[in-house]
Amino acid sequence: MIPPTTAKTKIESLLSDAYACRVNDLKKSISLAEEALQLSKEADDKSFIAQSLAQLSLFHMIIGDFDLSINMANEAIDHFQNLKDEKGIADAKYTIAGALYKRDDFHQGLNYLTDCLATYKKLGDYHNLSRVQKSMGTIYEYFGDTKSAKQIYKESVDSAKFAGDLNLQSNAYNPLSGIYLNEGRVTEAMDLIEESIRMKKETRDTRGLAFALYGRGKIYTQTRQFAEAEQDFLESIRIHNEMGEKLGWAMSYHKLGALYIKMGNLDQAEETLIKVLEYSNKHKIILIKFRANLLLHDIARKRGNYELALKYLSQYVDEKESVINDRTAKVIEGYDTINKMQTLEMEATAQKEKAEIIEKKNIELDSFFYRISHDLKGPITSMMSLSYIAKMDVKDETALRFINEYDNQTSRLNTILDGLLNLTKMSFNEDTKQEIDFEKIIYDCIASYKFLANYELVQFKIDVDPKIRFEAEWALINTIMQNLIENGIKYARTENNTPEIHISVRQTKDAIEIESTDNGIGMDEETVSKIFTMFFRVNRKIEGTGLGLHILKRAVERLNGEVSVKSKLGEGTTFRISFPK
Template sequence: MGQIQQLSPKAKIDPAIKEKVQQLVKSAYHTRIKDVNESLLIIEKARNLSLKYHYQYGVDVSEAYKGFFLMILGDFKTSLKLSKALLDKFQEDHLKAERSVVLYTIGSVYYKSDNYHVGLQHLLECLSLRRELDDKLGESQVLKAIGTIYEFFNDYESAEEVYERCFEISQSINDKLGESNACNPLSGIYLKRGKYEKALDMANRSITLKEAGGDTRGLAFAYHAKAKVFLRTKEFEKAEKWFLKSLKLQRQMGEKMGEGMCELKLGELYLALDNYAKAKIHLHHAIAIGEGVNSKLILFKGFNSLYLIAKKENDAPLALKYLERHLENKESVINTGTGSIIKSLKAMAKIEMLEREARIIKEKNSDIEKKNTELDTFVYRVSHDLRGPIASLLGLYNIARYDIKDTLSKKYLDMYHEQIMRLNNIILDLINLTRIKGWQVKNSKIEFSTIVQSIIKSFEYLPNFPNIKFNLDIDETIEYYSDKSIITTVFQNLIENSIKYSRVDISPVINVVVARDSHDDFLLIEVRDNGIGIGADYQERIFEMFFRANDEKEGSGLGLYILKYAVDKLNGKIKLKSERGEGSTFSIVLPF
């Protein structure tokens, strides 16, 4: 299922309850590799706890994972009902990780019940979300399911490529469980292509990894993969041993599809050994399971083997009956498969296109990142080199202003000073920007009052400052941990902007608010002024580099760009509400 994402509750709930629900969800997910029924019991505890404290988000997430576990157990009807009910809800709430869970579940139900094209559509959307979330674990999991669909379409080359991609992803993040999960289908592909040694090697590798990781459920499938190799090479005694070991674990785990496939293979094995009595027992078990989970694939293979047995036993009426059932289910599979192939061609082409685009984008991003780093280094060095001459020019100005007595000369000198100061501010902003870009976020407790008061004091030199009234509404009870330098940059740019664009025809007021949002989930920073405001035509562009909405005021055009960059660095959001002549309100929301 990929990474278990941090819960993002929408209501004011005791943090201890949120944490307890989070831990129960994690525990249920990790327990699935040993006992899916136990996972269901744990997830039910999470749901009941959420219901007790009216924690709707906890209820929804619990039901999403319940649907996932029921899919594993073969209860497709209930799984689909639970998952579909949550699909639109998670979309409306912009919960991408949670939506990917139900998409994966729905996609898996459809492809496991032979509805491949619908399954593929959901898996493709899930894959897109997992990549957007940079969830490598989840990406590998979805690709494995897509590889299974390729395999059904007999496109073994594409299936092998997808499975090997899963293997590479798992190795890159040191995910032994994912690595072992890729080994099983790779073993099957090698087997179908007649590479028996490679198939056996992959099955053994999977067994080793799953035993080491304690993945009992996965171990059952690894045993099954090994048994299939021995069945193909007609080493029947070894095949029987590993199929029986797999069947025991499949039953123990409640894995209906796995159990059905095991029973089917044992039936085929005993048929090859002419042990018809044993073959029929296992084949009837397989058919009962196939009917229970609506797997036409198990049914048509099971009835085919029973038809062959009845034919060998010279029971013509029974042979005819099984042949009819076999053809009936085979036709259903072929019709579904043919329709799926036609409808899935576009989706498969889209997957391949996405794969190519992902590789191209990755290469481009790498080049861009390298060039950006070089550019930032260049800007930083040049800015520092320019600081020296500018400091000298400012020093010369301070000397000259005392020596020059002529009024006109003083006027020109002051004009010169203004331009040097403007250049100096641009360079300081460029240095600040490159510093923030390369800054590694280091969290510490933030003392908001201390930071804000210190910043206000530092702007005493700005014009109109003595006339401004500052109102500070800072919730001192908030315990917030973040990067002090970046938080300081945020307040610095907000307050400086309000001071610079204050009005002189009225009493200027700047309000600074630090509080929790209405749901108690986020930190709210708000700076509101009654300054000159920003016209509607300019508001979409104010965060662009070097854009200035008002040429009458001095500025580098970098302040709000730096502000936006700093807020993004802290995974926050910024919103502007402004009207020309009425003032501006900048609202920033940061996660706790």
């Protein structure tokens, strides 16, 4: 048995070496950390067990084993909490944040980063502060907030300089260079990425060098230095492959395919992008997957193969719709988190001011979405009119199929905008109450959905207490009833079953209670937990925007009510809504 002092020295050495070689040999890092974990367990040292788990979770996050990484980090957090180790908890949370935002869960990732930021500031840990700031900049870029991203990348550079860490400094230079390139500041972009490459070579950060070469390849592509761009992308791919970095490999391979298109090498481009598509499918890298489909559509169109072009275009539209819808919802949630982060430091002395700021931010956000949705209605209407005119004049079957695809997506966009307008109107409509005739609203809503496919098959049973006296905003009650009825019809179970929707409205001593029960397709527990999330759709085979139930919940909350759902897959769903009298 190893003596305790010797074991401690050995474990410290293993963990130090594992962290140091993460930049050029992740396999060795994992092996060393696993050995440290085994020795820590044999010595029953809780602190070293936690540190070993935290390092292993970091290394697995880097290579894209996100589920394993999160599980290990959570196990480490349990140990760190028992040890009251604030820095250890923050280190593990940083890893979880990386795993979350790398698989597009920006909102939760930002929550964890916000906690890390507060801890590292408190401890004066500039090394880890720089890491967190760089990750936050990445999320801001995903949000499309380039101004904030640029600012926090610069803060990451400052923190890295204060910590005297060239690796962290160059890590922030890479995305900053990309922002400068997009702004048309090509010379500044190249100067910054060259400095990053120099630093990576000096520090022997092989993995970081691959990302820097990827950044320079993009600049060479824009300046039409194609041979140099190809060389950088291929070297980046080689390093990522060697290091096991899945996302970096897919990013570089995708840009290589785009480069070959610019060079006119369509065969080579197609071969490259099909490889990207297969790899992205295997590793669920959705963002690169839909971008590869768009480039493959461009290749097929250049060759005059419109059948294949339409296939890739359809795949691109379907996958992008999923990503953009999910991202839109997460951007909205993410900005709520940003509001929290921006006001966190004022909490001790300015609780009232914080509440006012958050309320103002929420109003600004609603106002932004209202203005954008409203302003887009005109162009969308014009696009729909142009589609109608084109169908009258165009006779070619292939062209008509493209026009129909265009028409379908434009109509869907119009429906989404209508939903967003209804959602934001709730924040701006005046509180004009009137006595509610529930029975009339319900029957009017039922009649308005005669166009839905299952309408003729559904049997409705309406039971409204005639003694109800209730005043509220008519538009909100109407919105609630519309969404309950629409969902009941759309998700009806028609095979070997008579679809039924039962709606009752009752008055108790303290509340008005609405219950809607159907015998439709139903949902499992996981689906029920997500149905009020913006843009979430229960079944993508059934047409919809994923806004209806989110709007319903907002309307119920506006009336100070509560909504609950019970459902069983294959048996049906019950919504219960209660309003205080």
